[in-house]
Amino acid sequence: MKHPGMVRVVIVAWMLVASGLLAGRPAHAELLLSQSFDSAALGEPMRFSIYLPPGYGAPDEAERRYPVVYLLHGVGDDERGWPNYGKVDETLDRLIVAGDLPPFIVVMPNGLKSWWVDSSDIGGPGNFGTAVRDDLPKHVETHWRAMTSRDGRFVAGLSMGGFGALRLAFANPERYRAVGAMSSALWNRVVPGWRPSDPARMTRIFSGSFGEPFDPERFIANHPRRYLPNVENPPAPIGIYLEAGDDDGFGAQFATLELFEELRDRHIPVELRIDDGGHQWNVWRKALGPMMQWFAGLMKPAGG
Structure with a gap:
């Protein structure tokens, strides 16, 4: 008969192995909320949250670099929107631990109601487009083991963040391997x-990002559609992933379909998903995993 103390040691050891701790691999990701750095484009600190995948701190992976997704929020949210309501860590932990997704770093900045464009020249929220394109990746790639090549850099977002992600990717296809846009607030009207x-x-929604009063010409000049010629013949293939709920009360599904058709008409490769639901978090939470897996499928076998 085994001594009770020995049984307890065996059980504890089994639990440690199951959690990955004896192997030096944390079972769960690390989620760092509301970090900040000094952004040159903004002239002030920019806040962001960052997800570090399971195994990030493992001694045997000290030299490994990870692909990064810059995940943008919608109107009314901040750097805690995706972690709190999108359950980023729960979704990615589950997929990564199961072997259904390679490890990714996810960076979730606070863009206020900037629409992820530059607006300091008109007294808007600030130059968030430049901050996300230049300053944030520079900070992340310096302080974490993030891939620095285009093949390991992705941008995605929901609603206002979908608008911003598409604009960033279409305007700068040399910087991103792919873009994902959920329920994009494209305002095609x-x-x-x-x-x-x-x-x-309009003031509540746009907060002066396109002028006050709202300037339609400035909005059109910053619209993702303006940059479509850039992705007709990009420097390297760029993946485009569009998603929306079929009951979206703001009509994002129709705007998404219009963009999908225009991309197809221009012979630009694009993926489309129309899911069940409205303009709400339960749709975006479910869409996150499939989008991330689609991103992973675009990467080179060796990870870039």
Whole structure:
């Protein structure tokens, strides 16, 4: 008969192995909320949250570099939106531990209501487009083991973040391997000379990112569609992943379909997913895993 103390040691050891601790691999990711760095583009600190995948701290992977997804939030959220409501760590932990997804770093910046464009020249929220394109990757790639090549850099977002992700990727295809856009707030009804019926609502939504009052010409000049010629003949293949819920009350599914059709008409490769649901977190939480797996499928076998 085994001594009770020995049985306890065996059980504890088994639990440690199961959790990965004896192997030097944490079973769960590390999620660092509300970090900050000094952004030259903003002229002030930029906040962000960062997800480090299982195994990131393992001694045997000290030289490994990981692909990075810059994941952008929508209007009304901040750097804690995706962690708190999108459950990024839970989704990626599950997929990575199961072997269904290679480890990724995910960076989730706070973009206020900037629409992820530059607006300091008109008194808007600030130059968030440049901050996310230049300053944030430089900081992340310096302080964490993030891949520094285009093949390991992705951008994605929801609603306002979908608009921003598409704009960043289409304007700078040399910087990103792929873009993912969920329920993108594309506002296709905005045309030259368009005027809103409720200016106060526009102020709440856009916060001066395109001028105050809202300037449709500036919005159109910053729209992802303006940069489509860049992805007709990009310097290297760029993946485009579009997703929306079929019951989106803001009509994002229709705007997404319009963009999908325009990309196809231009012979630009694109993936489309229309899921069940509205403009809400339960749709985006479910869409996150398939999008990440699609990103992983684009990467070179050796990880770039």
